[in-house]
Amino acid sequence: MDEDLLDWRTKGFWQPDPVRTADFLAGRPGLFDGAFTWPVLVARRAALEHNLRTLAGFCAAHGLAFAPHAKTHMAPSLLDAQRAAGAWGVTAATANQVLALRRLGAARVVVAGQLLDRGVLRWLAAEAGAGFEVLFQVDSAEGVRAASGLALPVLVELGHPGGRAGCRTLGELRAVAAAVAADPALRLAGVAGYEGGLPDAAAVTGFLDGLRAAVHALAADRLLGPEVIVATGGSAWFDLVAARLGGDAGGPWPPGHRVTTVLRSGAYLSHDEGFYRERTPFNRVEGELLPALTLWAQVLSTPEPGLAILGAGKRDVSYDEGLPVPRVVRSAAGGGRPGHGLGVTRVNDHHMFVADPRGVLRPGDLVGLGISHPCTAFDKWRAIPVLDDDGTVTDVLRTYF
Missing domain, CATH: 3.20.20.10 (Alanine racemase)
Structure with a gap:
C-alpha cells in the first residue's frame, strides 16, 4: 500500500482514481469543490x-x-x-x-x-x-x-x-x-x-x-x-x-x-470546543488556545419536526468526553450561517441525532461541528485535510495509530 496515494482507502476524500498527495495539493482544492465526501475531519492551519x-x-x-x-x-x-x-x-x-x-x-x-x-x-x-x-x-x-x-x-x-x-x-x-x-x-x-x-x-x-x-x-x-x-x-x-x-x-x-x-x-x-475548552489553564492565566478541528457532516434526513439526522457517528468523531457541537451550517446552494439553536443529542455508529427546534436544516445541508476531546478524534482518520482561512487545502496530515 502506497501511503502517499489518496484513493478509495482514504476516508473523506472522493478519489475514485488514485492521486499522489503532492499532485492533489498542486490543484489547490477547496473543501466544497467536489474533492471530498462526507463526513470529513479537517484542521485549520x-x-x-x-x-x-x-x-x-x-x-x-x-x-x-x-x-x-x-x-x-x-x-x-x-x-x-x-x-x-x-x-x-x-x-x-x-x-x-x-x-x-x-x-x-x-x-x-x-x-x-x-x-x-x-x-x-x-x-x-x-x-x-x-x-x-x-x-x-x-x-x-x-x-x-x-x-x-x-x-x-x-x-x-x-x-x-x-x-x-x-x-x-x-x-x-x-x-x-x-x-x-x-x-x-x-x-x-x-x-x-x-x-x-x-x-x-x-x-x-x-x-x-x-x-x-x-x-x-x-x-x-x-x-x-x-x-x-x-x-x-x-x-x-x-x-x-x-x-x-x-x-x-x-x-x-x-x-x-x-x-x-x-x-x-x-x-x-x-x-x-468542549472538554478542554472548559478546562484549559488559559481560562485562568493569560493566553488563548484555538479549536483547530472541524467535522463536516451532511444532513441525510429530517424525518420529523425538530429532528435532523447527520451522516456521521462514533466511527468519525469523539464522543467520550462530550458530544460534537454544531457551529456552522452550509446549505446545498452554498454560503454559511451560524448553527444557533442546534444541538447533538446522541450518536450511533454512522448517524448523529441533532435537535433542530426551528427546523432550519434540510437534507443535503452540511453542518460543521466542533469536537470535544481531540485524543479520540485524530485516531479515527488516517488522512486529515489542512485548510487555509479561505478554505483551500494546503496539506494532508497522515496519522499512525
Whole structure:
C-alpha cells in the first residue's frame, strides 16, 4: 500500500482514481469543490500554528522543557512542527507508539507508564546504543525486574489514590527507587506523575508538591545523579505545573542536582470546543488556545419536526468526553450561517441525532461541528485535510495509530 496515494482507502476524500498527495495539493482544492465526501475531519492551519506558538512560548517563559504527548495526533508533520518549535522530546503511551515515533525520527521519548515486555525493553536498550533516548516509568518491583540488567534510564512514578498508576506513598516510591538504583545497569533518572485525574486546583497543587518532595527524598537517599528529570503535566493544569515545578517557582531543588521539569501536554495543539475548552489553564492565566478541528457532516434526513439526522457517528468523531457541537451550517446552494439553536443529542455508529427546534436544516445541508476531546478524534482518520482561512487545502496530515 502506497501511503502517499489518496484513493478509495482514504476516508473523506472522493478519489475514485488514485492521486499522489503532492499532485492533489498542486490543484489547490477547496473543501466544497467536489474533492471530498462526507463526513470529513479537517484542521485549520492558522489555529494549529497559533496553538503551537502559544504553548512553546508558555514553556519557555516558565522554564519548562516540553515533550508533547504524541498519542493525541500521531501525525509526522505535527511532530516535526513541535520539534521545530523547540520541543525537548515527545511523549508516548504504549510500546507501539514508541516504535512508530522511532521510525518517524524521534530522538527522545518519555513513556508515560510502565513497560513490562522484556522483548520491547531489549529493543529499547539496543536502540539506546544507537542514540535513541527513552525514559519510561516504573511503580513496582515487577517493573524494575522486567528491565533488570538493561542499560536504560528509568523514572519512578508517583501516583495518588484512585489514579491510574504510580506509587501511592512516598515510602513505596523510595523503595522502588532503591530497587532501580541497586540494579547494576538501570539508571534512576528522576520522578514522574500525572495530575490530570485530580478534581481541583488544591488537589493538583498538593500532588505537584509531592513530586518535589519525592525529588528531595531521593536526593537525601543518595539515589539521584546530578541531572534529574521531573516529568508531569496534561493539558488541564499546566499553569500549576509551571507555578509549582517550573524552575525554582515552588521552592529550591536539592543542591548539587540540576532538575529539568518536563511538561507532557498533548491536546493543546488542536484544542477543542468542549472538554478542554472548559478546562484549559488559559481560562485562568493569560493566553488563548484555538479549536483547530472541524467535522463536516451532511444532513441525510429530517424525518420529523425538530429532528435532523447527520451522516456521521462514533466511527468519525469523539464522543467520550462530550458530544460534537454544531457551529456552522452550509446549505446545498452554498454560503454559511451560524448553527444557533442546534444541538447533538446522541450518536450511533454512522448517524448523529441533532435537535433542530426551528427546523432550519434540510437534507443535503452540511453542518460543521466542533469536537470535544481531540485524543479520540485524530485516531479515527488516517488522512486529515489542512485548510487555509479561505478554505483551500494546503496539506494532508497522515496519522499512525
